[in-house]
Amino acid sequence: MAELDSSTAQIGTFRYSLFEFWRYFRENPGAVAGLYFILLVLFCALFADVIAPWDPTLQNRDALLQPPVWQEGGSWDYIIGTDAVGRDLLSRIIYGARYSMFIGAMVVTLSMSAGVMLGLIAGYFRGRIETTIMRIMDVILAFPSLLLALGLVAILGPALINAMIAIAIVLLPHFVRLTRSSVMSEKNKEYVIASRLAGASHLRLMINTILPNCMAPLIVQGTLSFSNAILDAAALGFLGMGAQPPTPEWGAMLAEAREFILRAWWVVTFPGLAILLTVLSINLMGDGLRDALDPKMKRS
Amino acid sequence: MFRFLLSRLTMIVPTFIGVTIAAFSFIRLLPGDPILLMAGERGVTPERRAELEAVMGFDRPLWEQYLGFLGDLLQGNLGVSIVTKAPVLEEFLGRFPATLELSVIAIVFAVALGLPAGVIAAVRRGSIFDHTVMGISLTGYSMPIFWWGLLLIILFSGILGWTPVSGRISFLYYFEPVTGFMLIDSLLSGQPGAFQSAVMHLILPAVVLGTIPLAVIARQTRSAMLEVLSEDYVRTARAKGLSPARVIGVHALRNALITVVTVIGLQVGVLLAGAILTETIFAWPGIGKWMIDSIFRRDYPSVQGGLLMIASIVMLVNLIVDLTYGLINPSIRHER
Numbered sequence: 001m002a003e004l005d006s007s008t009a010q011i012g013t014f015r016y017s018l019f020e021f022w023r024y025f026r027e028n029p030g031a032v033a034g035l036y037f038i039l040l041v042l043f044c045a046l047f048a049d050v051i052a053p054w055d056p057t058l059q060n061r062d063a064l065l066q067p068p069v070w071q072e073g074g075s076w077d078y079i080i081g082t083d084a085v086g087r088d089l090l091s092r093i094i095y096g097a098r099y100s101m102f103i104g105a106m107v108v109t110l111s112m113s114a115g116v117m118l119g120l121i122a123g124y125f126r127g128r129i130e131t132t133i134m135r136i137m138d139v140i141l142a143f144p145s146l147l148l149a150l151g152l153v154a155i156l157g158p159a160l161i162n163a164m165i166a167i168a169i170v171l172l173p174h175f176v177r178l179t180r181s182s183v184m185s186e187k188n189k190e191y192v193i194a195s196r197l198a199g200a201s202h203l204r205l206m207i208n209t210i211l212p213n214c215m216a217p218l219i220v221q222g223t224l225s226f227s228n229a230i231l232d233a234a235a236l237g238f239l240g241m242g243a244q245p246p247t248p249e250w251g252a253m254l255a256e257a258r259e260f261i262l263r264a265w266w267v268v269t270f271p272g273l274a275i276l277l278t279v280l281s282i283n284l285m286g287d288g289l290r291d292a293l294d295p296k297m298k299r300s
Numbered sequence: 301m302f303r304f305l306l307s308r309l310t311m312i313v314p315t316f317i318g319v320t321i322a323a324f325s326f327i328r329l330l331p332g333d334p335i336l337l338m339a340g341e342r343g344v345t346p347e348r349r350a351e352l353e354a355v356m357g358f359d360r361p362l363w364e365q366y367l368g369f370l371g372d373l374l375q376g377n378l379g380v381s382i383v384t385k386a387p388v389l390e391e392f393l394g395r396f397p398a399t400l401e402l403s404v405i406a407i408v409f410a411v412a413l414g415l416p417a418g419v420i421a422a423v424r425r426g427s428i429f430d431h432t433v434m435g436i437s438l439t440g441y442s443m444p445i446f447w448w449g450l451l452l453i454i455l456f457s458g459i460l461g462w463t464p465v466s467g468r469i470s471f472l473y474y475f476e477p478v479t480g481f482m483l484i485d486s487l488l489s490g491q492p493g494a495f496q497s498a499v500m501h502l503i504l505p506a507v508v509l510g511t512i513p514l515a516v517i518a519r520q521t522r523s524a525m526l527e528v529l530s531e532d533y534v535r536t537a538r539a540k541g542l543s544p545a546r547v548i549g550v551h552a553l554r555n556a557l558i559t560v561v562t563v564i565g566l567q568v569g570v571l572l573a574g575a576i577l578t579e580t581i582f583a584w585p586g587i588g589k590w591m592i593d594s595i596f597r598r599d600y601p602s603v604q605g606g607l608l609m610i611a612s613i614v615m616l617v618n619l620i621v622d623l624t625y626g627l628i629n630p631s632i633r634h635e636r
Contacts, residue, residue, distance in 0.1 A: 135318055138315040138318065139322055142318075143610070144569045144572040145569070145573050146576055146577070150576070151326060234444055235446060238577070239576075239592060261450050261453060261454055262453075268450050268454065269454075271447075276439070280439055280442040283441065
């Protein structure tokens with residue numbers, strides 16, 4: 001009975017904090033707009049097969065570089081035009097959402113789980129192990145992010161999966177540093193000491209006691225990393241070191257479109273716009289999250 | 301102060317050693333056989349291979365190779381490019397002024413626009429101007445700059461025909477480089493129109509490269525100013541009856557600048573990463589484009605040397621920023 005009570009109380013506080021979070025989040029119109037746009041991108045990613053009018057790799061030799069519908073020579077078959085081999089741009093952008101969302105989710109999961117673990121260890125145990133971890137992170141940070149990612153892809157070979165691993169490594173230090181500093185400030189608080197005196201093991205202290213109280217900044221960092229991952233992956237794709245043609249990845253699409261920039265503005269404009277709007281929405285949402293999760297971090 | 305200097309210097313040494321290890325392992329982890337690449341299409345006989353391996357040092361144990369690498373490094377020897385057969389350091393230094401010139405102009409552009417925008421946004425907090433600046437700055441921060449560059453080319457080179465598409469100066473002009481900085485060299489050459497041509501070539505790449513720093517500087521200036529404006533000494537200054545311009549310009553801005561200068565210093569890494577994309581788009585003959593080309597050509601020694609040099613530059617600038625910060629702000633210096 002006692003157990004039941006405590007669990008219902010927990011659900012109650014969880015619901016309450018979720019409600020409170022939404023109340024704060026809702027106050028920021030930019031963040032809400034960002035959220036809606038991301039939901040739209042997510043919808044495109046999940047149901048690309050259903051909503052895309054064409055197969056993203058289907059080439060139509062009769063409609064090469066066809067302009068958008070509102071321009072002379074455009075048609076409703078290809079609403080925002082076709083690329084140099086007659087593929088429907090809209091369908092490719094809708095399918096591209098799949099790659100960007102997948103890249104963001106994978107990179108953040110990889111980087112965050114590894115980074116939080118290393119940061120926990122560094123902040124909790126301190127000493128030599130901390131120094132070793134932090135120095136390695138300093139080395140990673142000494143390289144400009146894109147350059148390091150490029151170097152790693154050169155080692156691993158140009159492919160989307162390798163680009164994701166490389167970006168995860170590049171983003172790692174931010175998670176490690178953030179977790180470590182939160183852990184260090186939480187570690188000597190009374191609730192942790194109480195828990196330790198009650199006989200909690202190191203693992204339990206680290207994961208069950210301390211970590212939940214470090215989550216707010218980590219969630220915000222996770223959002224920022226999501227947008228960084230999308231940008232960097234697109235940049236690698238653009239440089240030919242990420243997703244390879246004919247993958248409808250937005251960065252790779254831009255790379256293919258480069259030679260037509262002065263002839264067909266639409267092949268360049270729309271994939272880039274998709275990247276910009278997606279990244280902007282995530283950043284807007286990140287700002288809202290930061291304000292809602294931790295008023296103290298609010299950058300006024 | 302001496303102790304502070306010493307502690308920062310000792311902190312940077314292990315990081316630098318880490319960077320050398322990273323650069324050293326890089327060349328050995330890359331796919332493909334460097335010996336085959338050097339020998340060219342005709343292939344290589346076993347004797348010749350052994351000879352080349354001895355020259356490159358691949359036949360010695362790893363730790364010995366690493367020590368040799370460090371020794372060469374201390375003598376300023378970064379190896380020889382496989383493709384051009386020229387010393388890597390020479391290749392790097394030959395292209396560095398182009399990137400430096402581009403980066404300096406980009407950061408000047410970013411500060412010239414971002415600093416006043418951030419200050420005014422903070423002073424007129426909540427106004428339409430504030431919202432506009434914050435909106436634009438978040439957009440700039442989210443910008444895929446390779447796309448931004450292409451858009452600007454479409455508009456200014458394609459439609460308006462105002463600026464050239466690539467390179468540092470028109471083919472019409474030729475002069476021997478003196479400083480390596482095209483703006484200065486073109487003036488020195490005395491050829492009419494050369495300077496103008498160099499400026500026109502520089503504008504678009506500098507704007508593209510400066511976009512993200514601009515967004516960051518505007519945002520950080522605003523928040524630093526907001527913080528300072530709520531301080532007691534600003535209220536005192538106001539209460540003394542000083543003019544708003546003096547309160548904002550002297551009492552507030554000077555203190556906010558401490559944070560802002562740090563932010564500007566930390567943009568160096570962003571600039572060097574951005575240079576890779578910007579130089580690729582505008583065919584700008586700097587180190588960013590050189591690195592990309594070297595990676596594609598599998599010119600291992602160049603990639604290794606380039607990585608090392610770029611990381612060293614970033615570390616050096618961060619150290620200078622750190623020391624300046626300690627110089628301006630005594631509370632950091634005495635922190636232990």
